[in-house]
Amino acid sequence: MPLRMIIIFMLVFLAYGIWEETGGEENVFLELEKKEFSAEETLKLTLLNQESFEIWLGKPYSIEKYTEGEWERVPLDLVFTMELITLPPGEAFIQQVPLEGLKPGRYRIVKSVTDPEKEKPQGIYSEFRIIEQGS
DSSP: OOHHHHHHHHHHHHTTTTSOOOBSOTTEEEEESOSEEOTTSEEEEEEEEOSSSOEEEOSOOEEEEEETTEEEEOOOOOOOOOOOEEEOTTOEEEEEEEOTTOOSEEEEEEEEEEETTTTEEEEEEEEEEEOOTTO
8 A cells, every 4th residue: 555545544534533524425424224223233334435526434433412403522532443444336335333321312423435536524424322231
């Protein structure tokens, strides 16, 4: 992997919380298998690249909770490997996300993707709810 790509990839994730949040590139979609989960479940996300070019992403994600009219990042005690994943046009990336420890409420999962030409990361997200088990 060229040094330039490694540096760009590292900058993408260092700046993870700084970019202007848009909800996603126009043709990149973050889909969840369903919208309601218990905290004992594992969420399966699918990131679809419907652009005409490849996009870059990694394993890191964040989870935010909607509280008092604002999205607040949920502290996660996780460690991610920092590999660069290139997702060609028309391809999908699937990731399992454990939800243990989340209290009932409104959440969203946030992933960062980068257009290699623009070299500017964008956050894409999808909302879900944690419900009481048995609800």
